[in-house]
Amino acid sequence: MDIAEKDEMLFLLEKLVNIDSGSYHKDGVDRVGRLLMKAFNEIGFKVAVFKQERYGDHLLFTHAHAFAPKILLLAHLDTVFSPGTAVDRPFQLIGNRAYGPGVVDMKGSLVTSLFAVKALVDAQSPAGKNVAILMTSDEEIGAPTGRALIEQQGLDKKAVLVMEPARQDGSLVTSRRGGGRYTLKITGKAAHSGVEPEKGRSAIKELAHKVIELHCLSNIRQGISVNVGIIEGGTAVNTVADFAEAKVDVRISKQEQAEPLDRKIRRICATPAVRGTAIQLDGGITRPPMERNSQTVSLFQLIQTVANTIGLKLTDTTTGGSSDASFTSALGIPTMDGLGPVGGYPHSDKEYLEVDTLQERALLLAKVIERLSEERSST
Known part of the structure; x- marks a missing residue:
């Protein structure tokens, strides 16, 4: 041939x-x-x-x-x-x-x-x-x-x-490995960081809590990784941020890992750590391993x-x-x-x-x- x-x-x-x-x-x-x-x-x-x-x-x-x-x-x-x-x-x-x-x-x-x-x-x-x-x-x-x-x-x-x-x-x-993508959108309340910071509710602060918690879900030995690869937020350095967003990449090695990992991600994002902020989570695990x-x-x-x-x-x-x-x-x-x-x-x-x-x-x-x-x- x-x-x-x-x-x-x-x-x-x-x-x-x-x-x-x-x-x-x-x-x-x-x-x-x-x-x-x-x-x-x-x-x-x-x-x-x-x-x-x-x-x-x-x-x-x-x-x-x-x-x-x-x-x-x-x-x-x-x-x-x-x-x-x-x-x-x-x-x-x-x-x-x-x-x-x-x-x-x-x-x-x-x-x-x-x-x-x-x-x-x-x-x-x-x-x-x-x-x-x-x-x-x-x-x-x-x-x-x-x-x-x-x-x-x-x-x-x-x-x-x-x-x-x-x-x-x-x-x-x-x-x-299989995996998927999530988008995490957080809304807060803007305020001047010098004049009245106590009136603000920082979406970036809330996002910081979530980034750390999400990364803690990674387990390299089991072939699970959760990576917040992109973050955005805020409008000015002297303004308490009223919006922040993160894009999250997830990888799994076994199909049986998908549902438990998705549950953990949703549980983390269900409750704000910063009072007065709100969270919207979109996406999921879309590719099996x-x-x-x-x-x-x-x-x-x-x-x-x-x-x-x-x-x-x-x-x-x-x-x-x-x-x-x-x-x-x-x-x-x-x-x-x-x-x-x-x-x-x-x-x-x-x-x-x-x-x-x-x-x-x-x-x-x-x-x-x-x-x-x-x-x-x-x-």
Whole structure:
């Protein structure tokens, strides 16, 4: 089985990277989607478009003659970068690395997904008809509209292959932490801090109490972390603050931790410590963890065996970051993450992709799809 030339893959990658497609930039996300629709159409794939008003449209690709594919590739079209980033920091090649916003998370994976499937089609492999490719538009913000579609498309699948990038050492991901976000809004009463401070009710003071209590919920040994990452409040240094706000990131390692942790957060925020202030808490734990279970291990071992046939030695790892892999894994569907190309420093201006791994990981993906399809036909 042959994978396209590296230059052909890089040509598409450059086009994709040079389109701003942050999660809230619908026009940019849809431009990326249209490029991929054209490319998949050229290899005989049709697309179902799930229209969205606020975010980019979700896309589901299947072979024109497919019937009930049993393998799902899961990818996302959005990045974390704001409009204008692609102009300020466009795609570039330096040595064996490619740079640019979203180059590895996950525009490189969009490229390898396409060319892996193209290789199956070119080889006239029946496995090309046994795979569906779902590309969502809101992974980077917790999949508010994508989650239901991911779970729906995953339900009847034999395996879900998630196209997040491989780790810097090439490892695949067999477990991830779950988590969510909360927003804490506190209202108080303003007063001049020099003339009549006793008449004020400081929202910032109340927030300080809550920040300390929330951080005390972290338990690193158990894989639980609660982090107040952003705080805002007040209007002037000589005014008792009548408003303060905090954004809280929560991570869990086991699904059983979700409900007790949510209860503790809500209990802390239910009662003000500063008399005369009021608290509003929004949000919750929205992503289950991807736990390393027997199904995950079996799927990794199959992929590892396939990798050995092309001279690739694979290891697996865990990561604290979350992805859409958690949704299908939590439903009991065999799920493997990190099947994209190798790179590092995603979500930053140092983000890079190892160019040689475009062909390597596309070939691995194509052969994994074939192996999983052979097992299907033999059962």
